[in-house]
Amino acid sequence: MSQSTPQSPQSPREPFGARLRRAMDARGPLCVGIDPHASLLSSWGLGDDVAGLEGFTRTVVEALADRVAVFKPQSAFFERFGSRGIAVLERAVADLRDAGALVVMDAKRGDIGSTMAAYAETYLREGAPLFSDALTVSPYLGYGSLKPAVDLARETGTGLFVLALTSNPEGAEVQRAVRTDDPAGRTIGATMLAHLARDNADETPMGSFGAVVGATLGDLSSYDLDINGPLLAPGIGAQGATPADLPAVFGAAVRNVVPNVSRGVLRHGPDAAALREAAERYADEVRAAVTA
Numbered sequence: 001m002s003q004s005t006p007q008s009p010q011s012p013r014e015p016f017g018a019r020l021r022r023a024m025d026a027r028g029p030l031c032v033g034i035d036p037h038a039s040l041l042s043s044w045g046l047g048d049d050v051a052g053l054e055g056f057t058r059t060v061v062e063a064l065a066d067r068v069a070v071f072k073p074q075s076a077f078f079e080r081f082g083s084r085g086i087a088v089l090e091r092a093v094a095d096l097r098d099a100g101a102l103v104v105m106d107a108k109r110g111d112i113g114s115t116m117a118a119y120a121e122t123y124l125r126e127g128a129p130l131f132s133d134a135l136t137v138s139p140y141l142g143y144g145s146l147k148p149a150v151d152l153a154r155e156t157g158t159g160l161f162v163l164a165l166t167s168n169p170e171g172a173e174v175q176r177a178v179r180t181d182d183p184a185g186r187t188i189g190a191t192m193l194a195h196l197a198r199d200n201a202d203e204t205p206m207g208s209f210g211a212v213v214g215a216t217l218g219d220l221s222s223y224d225l226d227i228n229g230p231l232l233a234p235g236i237g238a239q240g241a242t243p244a245d246l247p248a249v250f251g252a253a254v255r256n257v258v259p260n261v262s263r264g265v266l267r268h269g270p271d272a273a274a275l276r277e278a279a280e281r282y283a284d285e286v287r288a289a290v291t292a
């Protein structure tokens with residue numbers, strides 16, 4: 001038998017928060033969403049079928065994987081093609097990670113703890129076919145129901161993005177509702193931010209447990225966004241927000257913002273140079289807004 005000791009699959013990787021900070025310092029502060037809408041497949045001259053999905057995804061990966069810090073594939077657009085769509089997603093995740101990019105799987109999972117554990121194994125366990133650097137999760141079965149994912153993320157150096165204040169107008173009825181059971185009278189959204197701040201305590205340069213906070217929401221100064229973790233900010237581009245809006249929305253927490261742009265970049269395809277130019281322009285605009 002060989003005396004060599006292979007690296008344990010359990011060996012700790014650097015935490016997601018630290019990897020994210022480094023990736024954004026190196027490649028720019030931008031997350032490109034991979035959202036293969038049927039309308040985009042059509043405008044790219046592709047069929048609304050698995051071959052179209054695959055062509056679209058390959059083009060995005062080949063154009064951007066070596067230069068964008070973070071990608072957020074939206075699982076729904078792959079799931080709608082069944083197992084063959086998932087196979088396209090698996091390949092994209094692996095190729096993006098091989099090219100040095102970080103992948104946030106946008107699957108917005110959330111369930112009772114025992115089922116949440118299985119979702120966590122699906123996305124956050126090294127070696128799983130959809131293993132990603134982070135996962136979007138919905139905390140509306142209670143933040144505590146996410147514990148299996150929090151625990152596995154700590155073990156595997158991965159991260160979570162918890163829906164706190166979403167970019168869509170319908171979110172307010174849930175997220176801005178005031179808790180009658182809370183002596184401090186906090187909203188649901190503020191409660192999620194407080195849970196995240198606790199889970200990120202003492203981490204440097206920042207923790208691995210992020211909040212999703214829409215860039216579309218205007219002044220959020222009544223919320224404590226200082227969670228010592230990343231703030232995934234969708235809503236730029238197709239939903240109307242711009243990089244220049246970020247300081248007014250996020251205040252001092254803007255340094256931890258990971259702005260996501262999906263259609264705003266993707267609509268420039270299928271030309272690879274045009275995709276690159278769009279991503280670069282957004283990253284430059286974000287950098288200028290954040291450092292102004």
Ligand SMILES: O=C(O)c1cc(=O)[nH]c(=O)n1[C@@H]1O[C@H](COP(=O)(O)O)[C@@H](O)[C@H]1O
Pocket residue numbers: 033035072074106136165166167168212213214234235236237238239260261262263264
């Ligand atoms: O978790 C998300 O990524 C998310 C949260 C949110 O509050 N709003 C939101 O738009 N998203 C996602 O971010 C992406 C936005 O896409 P575009 O509007 O095309 O840039 C979609 O994949 C949405 O599912």
